[in-house]
Amino acid sequence: MPFAHARLPGLSLRWKIAALTALAAVTVAVAVGVLVHHRTYARVQDERRVDARNALENCLVAPPGSARCEDVETDPPDLPRQLREEALHSDGIVTAYDGRLGPAGDGPWMWAARSAGGEVRATKAVMNPDYRAQKSLDKNMVATSLAVLLVVIPLSAFAAGLLVRRLRRVSTTAARLSAGTLDARTGPVRGRDEVSTIAATVDTMADTLTRRIETERRFTADVAHELRTPVGGLMAAADLLPAGKTEDLLRRRIRDLRDLVEDLLEISRLDSGNEHAQRHRVPLTAVVAETVARTALPTTLTTTDDTAFVETDPRRLERIITNLVVNAHRHGHRPVEVHVERHTVTIRDHGPGYPDHILTEGPQRFRTGATERGTGHGLGLTIALAQAHVIDADLTFTNADTGGARATLRLPVRAR
Structure with missing residues (x-):
């Protein structure tokens, strides 16, 4: 895990898994929150745009003095300048979002405007309640995400601890094997996942290694024992040779061969693991x-x-x-x-x-x-x-x- 190694160098595998799980949960929560925020606000804007357009259309077809024109104004002073220009150069109703807040905090609005005889008639739908509801929704989502994290982090740490505990058993076995304890085994491991497969593989490897070492040890011991008798015979035969350089050379070579046989026997005894110190x-x-x-x-x-x-x-x-x-x-x-x-x-x-x-x-x-x-x-x-x-x-x-x-x-x- 390059990321975990680079960013979380001092943490154990257990807490790295917990941290990455929490990071994934935060990422999902943020992504969902942003998506819900934008989708909800876009829906609210669409609804208020429809409300403003309908209110203006109803007023335009209503007789003068109709109650349907109560919220429609002619050339309102707070109409956005860009919307006014668009309305004057358009044959239909144009809408625009106005994010400004009024003196009483009564914004934002959604405007609908249309030109009529060189003037602009416009109305606006208030979005302040929707704005407050949106902020409340955002706060609730943040609180919910934090509550989920408080549950996810301990659970992920607990689950990771179970995994690490099983891995530690395998690691301990491997360390004992590398230290020369060839009878070390992990034994049965719960589950049928990669960890149990690794544990079984390590045990199988240890069994195979033990068999090969035992075979090598037996071979070395057998060879040394079989060579001991003929080497002794050679030493006895060398005693029958007349003194001279040939006898000295032969005796030295036989002595080297005898030392090699004795070394092989000693290594065989040491490899057996049955040697004990007499202190x-x-x-x-x-x-x-x-x-x-x-x-x-x-x-x-x-x-x-x-x-x-x-x-x-x-x-x-x-x-x-x-x-x-x-x-x-x-x-x-x-x-x-x-x-x-x-x-x-x-x-x-x-x-x-x-x-x-x-x-x-x-x-x-x-x-x-x-x-x-x-x-x-x-x-x-x-x-x-x-x-x-x-x-x-x-x-x-x-x-x-x-x-x-x-x-x-x-x-x-x-x-x-």
């Missing part, structure tokens, strides 16, 4: 320092508070920090910096920064984005974000103003 009260700086040291990668750690404690799952926190640090080294440039401040951990590199799709849509599995950030499977950040969700932490991805990717992990002080 403990731990010193944040100590956990981060130990995790960074375990990566064996050259990383600078700074902190402004060594005494901050958080209630979280330390294993999942370590997994998040490890993935972010490894990602910064693999896809960014040194130095890689980790900074701990109260309950916030920031990991930053000095490379080309995150690609646009991560900044706008978040990390996606098997999508690594910009080639200048290197190659990979796109699973590290995906797992970190999912694990952050499990421990009720907030993980955001931005690019620093001076260059480089920056991941910020905000941990809750207490478990939610």
